[in-house]
Amino acid sequence: MFIDGRKETFNALKALRKEYKVFWIHAASLGEFEQGRPIIEEFKKMYPNYKILVTFFSPSGYEIRKNYDLADVVCYLPFDTSKNVKRFIKLAHPDIAIIVKYEFWPNLLNQLHRTKTKTILVSGIFRENQVFFRSYGKWMRSFLSSFNHFFVQNETSKSLLNQFNFNNVTVSGDTRFDRVYKILHQDNTVDFIEDFKDNTYTIVAGSTWKEDEELLVNYINQLASEEEKFIIAPHKITDETIDALRKSILKKTILYSERNNVNLKQYQVFIVDTIGLLTKIYSYANVAYVGGGLATGLHNILEPATFGVPVIFGGNKYQKFNEAVELIEHGGAKTILDQLDLNTLLVDLKNNELLRGEMGTTSKTFISNNVGATPTIMAYIKEQLQ
Structure with missing residues (x-):
């Protein structure tokens, strides 16, 4: 998938005819x-005559968003060889290039600079231990000169860039806050989740990995009372992994794929063996556990936070995730390292409605206080395209 998908890139780009104006976001x-989605949505409203190209490096992004309706072309970014990127830029001929957060490929940045393509970094984070x-x-740093502007998440990033005379920097924050804040204004009703929840205290565990699920299942099997329900939305959905998860749970469990024509109220655990529903499901949570922190990397904690839900995640390697650091500092999230941590925290939250309320209010306020990156970036883009 990782290799084969890239074989189709150049064919896909042929749809972008030379007379088209192209907005590219990677x-x-x-x-x-x-993080890039709010920018795409606003750009489409402001410049409907542009074609929109979206590229991914990872299959996990491409496979889920390859049919994204606002994009005219969705494909993989080719591997960073001089030949590949020259062909890519020639076929894509972007009027403006947006790179999200990171992805500093030397040959690509060099070619963007050579072709004088307006290039912007959004939601960037820089750390002093970076090369x-x-x-x-110095060699890698030289490629940062390809960017016309850096929109970064925090003052630390701005200061680091300023130290090396990159002064074209704006602290705009993280565009994901704009994205998740908008979620509150959509219809988040999921009828079958309402039936399953049945006004019962519910823990939603989203984007879980095996390491997360082992701890959660132990809690469900050994400590969960009949007055609490669980919705688990695994990160990896295969017949094998879903079947193994289900068999490990001793409480009455049902899958999303089995939801029809059954009385969902009688089940205690609901496993979401599909994609695309998690954001709405978080709106039904009394407490949210976000997976990945005990495995390869923490998933999106902002989605449950926007609903005013207390957030839990695993691991102590979340420093790369600015939103996780800040939400813990503010008190809207807590992290666990082992089974005892999780058990203690879940029992505390179940029994302490005041604590849940305080954490939830903090989470919601944290989101609303950090919106606004997208308008700042769009104002700059508008200026560049005049």
Whole structure:
């Protein structure tokens, strides 16, 4: 998939005829796409005559968003060889290029610079241990000159860039806040989840990995009372993984794919063996557990937070996720390292409505206080396209 999908890139780009104006946005994976999505939506409203190209590096992003309706072409970014990127830029001929958060490919940036393509980084985060800021990083740092402007998430990133005379920097925050804030204004009703929940205290565990599920299942099997329900939306959905998860749970469990013509109220655990529903399902949570922190990397904690839900996640390697650091500091989220941590926290939250309320209010306020990155970026784009 990773290799084969790239074989179709250049054929896909042929749809972008030379007379078209092209707006290109690149996201490494699904999380970065969600950061770029508010910009795509606003750009489409402001410039309907432009064709929109979306590229991914990772299959996990491409496979889920390959049919994204606002894009004219969705494809993989080719591997970063000089030959590949020259062909890519020639076929895509973007009037403006947006790179989300990171993805600093030297040949690509060099070619964008050579073709004088307006290039912008959005929702960027820089850290002092990155190669750009090391004594031996001058070569990589030189490619940052390809960017016309950096829109970064925090003052630390701006300061690091300023130290090396990159002064074309704006602290705009994270565009994902704009994305998740808009979710509140859509219809988040899911009838079968309402039936399953049945006004019962419910924990929603989203984007879980095996490491998360082992702890959650132990809690469900050993400590969960009849007065609490669980919705688990695994990150990996295959017949094998879903079947293994289900068999590990001793409480009465049903799958999304089995939901029709049954009395959902009588089940205690609901496993979501499909994609695309998690955001709405978070609106039914009394507490949300977000997966990935004990595995490869934390998933999106902003989606449950926007609904005013207390957030839990695993692991202590979340420093790369600015929103996780800040939400913990504010008190809207808590992290766990092992089974005892999870058990203690879930029992505390179940029994302490005041604590849940305080954490939930903090989460919701945290989201509303951080919106606004998209208008700032769009104002700059509008200026560049005049």
